[in-house]
Amino acid sequence: MPTKSKPARKSTRHRTPELLFGDLWEFDPAPELADPKLKQSYSLYINGQFVAPRSRKYFDSINPSTEKQLARIPAAGKADIDAAFSAAQTGYNKYWAKLPGKDRGKYLYRIARLLQDRSREFAVAESLDGGKPIKESRDFDLPLAAAHFFYYAGWADKLEYALPGVSAKPYGVVGQIIPWNFPLLMLAWKIAPALATGNCVVIKPAETTSITALKFAQIIQEADLPPGVVNIVSGAGATGQLIVNHPAAKKIAFTGSTEVGKAILRATAGSGKGLTLELGGKAANVVFDDAPIDQAVEGVINGIFFNQGHVCCAGSRLLVQESIAKVFVRKLKTRIASLRVGDPLDKNTDIGAINSKEQLDKIEQLVASGVEEGAELFQSSCSLPSQGWFYRPSLFLGVTQSHRIAREEIFGPVLSILTFRTISEAIEKANNTAYGLSAGVWTDKGSKILKMSTALQAGVIWANTYNKFDPASPFGGYKESGFGREGGKQGLCDYLKIVP
Amino acid sequence: MPSLAANKSPLKPLLDEVGPVDQVAIEERVAKFTTRSIKKASKIQGLKLAVSMVDLTTLEGKDTPGKVESLCQKAQCPDAELDTPQVAAVCVYPAMVKYARRFLGDSQVRIASVATGFPSGQFPLRTRIQEVKQAVRDGADEIDMVIQRGAYLAGELQAVRDEIAVVAEACGDARLKVILEVSELESYDNIRAASFLAMSVLRPGDFIKTSTGKTSVNATLANNQVMLEAIRDFYLDTGIPIAMKPAGGIKNSKQALHFLVAVKETLGDAWLTPERYRFGASSLLNDLLMQLRKQQQGVYQAPWKFSDASTGY
Structure with a gap:
């Protein structure tokens, strides 16, 4: 149809038609004004308490849209990581391993609701610290993070239906390392299935985006989780190495670059540790x-x-x-x-x-x-x-x-x-x-x-769509994009060991 | 090559040529327009722009010259307390055109008349043409015609196209708005195809329009978007700018601003003018005025502070 114009109209065709996306009707600035409730300086969260790093080292978290410092973030050293794993092991032995699934579920539901309650505050913090547009942190990251906790809360007392006829048990203590692109969402993807299946965690956010993870520690505390069940330690690559190589870590879950993923694969080889990697892509x-x-x-x-x-x-x-x-x-x-x-x-x-x-x-x-x-x-x-x-x-x-x-x-x-x-x-x-x-x-x-x-x-x-996510749908890669699945029933299996 | 026409619906070549529309994805796309935050000066500018684009409409069996007079008055001076533009046009039944002309004289407000057996279009072509000619003679600047949806769905595309061409001719200098009645075409594929079908015989500055306002589903952001994208593709291909008029169902300011965001981000600045974009509406106008007064005075005024326009469209 478009090509069948009458010859008489050719006079209107002086030059190639173009559209003008100008400033005739410009939108005024519409900043999100919710208070992110940031602190000047953050602490590690170990054994249910906020503690200063024994390493005494801190680094700055920078707001990428202003290049200005947002907060001081602790850099966990060896003594801190040892303390975190020791707390996790105690937390597992003393509380978490003894707790029935339905009670683990209660904690997860509580976390999900607390996160929903404070979603705007967390969304602003996420955008300040990571640079993502507020409409994404508000409409994607936060709702989906809460949805993951809700989803896995539901599984906590139904694990026998996830693996019918098979006996499985949690790893115990798992080390988790997450990237900077979806800081809080990746934390949810890691923590929710780990807790639902009965594991305790030591988790490290990426060094450029630690704030929402350390804020999340407040939610863990508010939810009254038993001490040591979730430990949140910040730091750079060296801290990550300490987690990967720690003998108490029975499984490592990593999301990040393929390069680091390969290093972790080498480091854990022969150690008997479980491993899942969610790495790069070129879709x-x-x-x-x-x-x-x-x-x-x-x-x-x-x-x-x-x-x-x-x-x-x-x-x-x-x-x-x-x-x-x-x-x-x-x-x-x-x-x-x-x-x-x-x-x-x-x-x-x-x-x-x-x-x-x-x-x-x-x-x-x-x-x-x-x-x-x-x-x-x-x-x-x-x-x-x-x-x-x-x-x-x-x-x-x-x-x-x-x-x-x-x-x-x-x-x-x-x-x-x-x-x-x-x-x-x-x-x-x-x-x-x-x-x-x-x-x-x-x-x-x-x-x-x-x-x-x-x-x-x-x-x-x-x-006919792209970037659609749902907690019920497993996510993970082939080839150098890694192995293991997060989300869905499959995501549970990667935090369980089959007992022969 | 032997003709294979018998193997397919006459609609198929048209649908193939203009390409399909994915329902889920386009509805997702337009939902993003509704997350735009329009505040302060940009809101006032948007509201005034919307006022200037209103085709203030009354299309009721009980319309009288008196009703049309009050509509014309409102169109010329939407609010005595506010500095607002006049609306673009009043839109009435053919029998009311001569009264509208009497009241409006040589005002800038244009007179639009629905014609061609509105809203069904199920009348003989001869009388529909007469209707158009009479409305133009009585002083209409714009004619809102309905296409024969039945003929379109039956695959009689040439008939539909010819009829639009004949009506355009009967319009003379009056601008033509072609109502596709999207709710009766049902699928987005059909809306896109019918848009191209109409545009192929329209003159620069003529309109395509969503609905009569007489069915259950009228203008939505999604069917508006399908038509905007058709206009965009047609313009980039031929250089002929076609205007757009969503009608019916746009009742409040927030909706109107969302429609304008869609125009801004799909067709750009050149379409942010009453020459190229209109709202077929009645109750919308008072809501725009109420919001403008809110911006000026900081509080919402009671509904009885605004003179009655027409409702229900």
Whole structure:
């Protein structure tokens, strides 16, 4: 239809029509005003008490949107980690192992409700500390974190139905290390199933985003958990190493980079410790020519720009069928023009701050390599705040399989666009990666979805949607994206040992 | 090549050409518009913009010249205490056009008339054309026509298209608004396809419009979005700007602002004008005024502080 205009109208066609996304009706700043109730200095949470680090060392947590210091965070040393594991072991032997499942469930329900009660406060803290837009911390991170506690609370007294006919018991004490992209949500993913299955935990948040974890310790205390059941210790990589290598840790659960994951795999080899790893990704978002185009564009945008692209399952490779590539790219460019980059606390911000200077450098370096290797870079022309670490939403056109930007995880708002001609080429290209965490398929044809979902080697495959999460749905990877599952019934099994 | 037309519905080529719409995903998309926070100066600007886009409507069997007169008065001066723009147009039945013209004279407020056997469209073409011509003769600046949904669903696309073309011709200088009656087309796929079908014979500045306001489901953010995206695609392809009018069901300011956010983020600044975007509404106007007074005076005024417009549309 669009091409069948009458010749008489050609006079209206002076130049290529364009849309103007300007400031005719600009939104006023709409900052979220809830008080995050931050402290100047935080303590470790060990054995049910807030304690100063025996290491006496602290480091600063920086607000990535202002580059200013937010709070002092303790750096746990060897003595602290020893104390945490000793508390966890005692907590397990004395209280948690003796508690019936329904009582463990009660504590988990209590945690979930307390988290809901204080969700706005935590959302603001999360956005301040990590740089993610408030609409995401408010509408995604917090509700989902609470939902995980509710979900696993329900399982606590029904474990025999999760593994029918099999006898299983908890590991005892587990060490958990979480990343900086979804600090509180990853904490929930780790703590909820561990407690539901009867384990005690020593958990370490990432060093750039410790605040919500240390705030969460207040909720643990308020919920009146027995001492030692949850211990929260902050620190950098060295602290993480102490946790991994601690003899009392019977299982390690790690979410983070593939590089660190491999180091942990080496360190725990032969130790008899259980291990689950949720690592990097380079997900393909595959768009067929019969897809609902505008919704696919929206899904691709959501897939790569959600949380500034700091998402292990981000759809960072777009595979679009050649016959629609041109129109699809044009629509992507149009859509990017109306994305709002800026203050994470503004309710209208779509893309917030890059989590750290280090990460910003890494993104810039990988983007430079893309340009150097001959890919065509397109960036939004939006204005960026003068302070803080921000990055423009970016597209790379003309990317080939061998480009670094098609192989390495960028973990930023940068999309690499490749094309394919046939379904088998799409499968081949999508699977041509070291990773296998997630993938997306966009088509109007149901049978194609079924075919792709069996052919793609990825732990999660979204069809005509992207970045959908639910506590009941397991999440985890293939290949170098790790092993083990979080969420759902499967997530329980990774915290239980089968008793022969 | 032998004709394979017998193998498929006549709708299929059109649907294939314009592409499908995913219901779940588009409803998710528009839900994001509702999370935009519009405060302070941007709220006042948005509310005034919305006032200037209202097609103040009365479409009732009990309409009288007196009712139309009070509507015209309200349209020209929505609120004596507030500095607001006039509304874009009054929208009435054809028989009321001549009274509206008498009351409005050469006012800036335009007169829109529903025509072509509104709301069903189930009348002979000849009388529907006569209706349009008569309304224009009586002083209508704009004609809101209904398409024959029955013909569309039966696959008689050429008939639907030809009819829109004939009505456009009968309009002369008057602008045409083509009502798709989205609730009777039911699927988003059909709404998108029918939008293209109409746009293919419209003139620059003519409108496509969601609904008559006479069915249970009228304008929603989602069907508005389907049509905005169709307008965007058509414009980028042909350079012809088509205007948009959601009608019915938009009753309060918050909704109106959400619709405007959708326009801002889908079609951009050039469509944030009454020339390119309208609200077919009646009770919306008083809510916009109430919110504007709230912004000015800090408190909500009682409903009886606002002169009666029309309700129920």
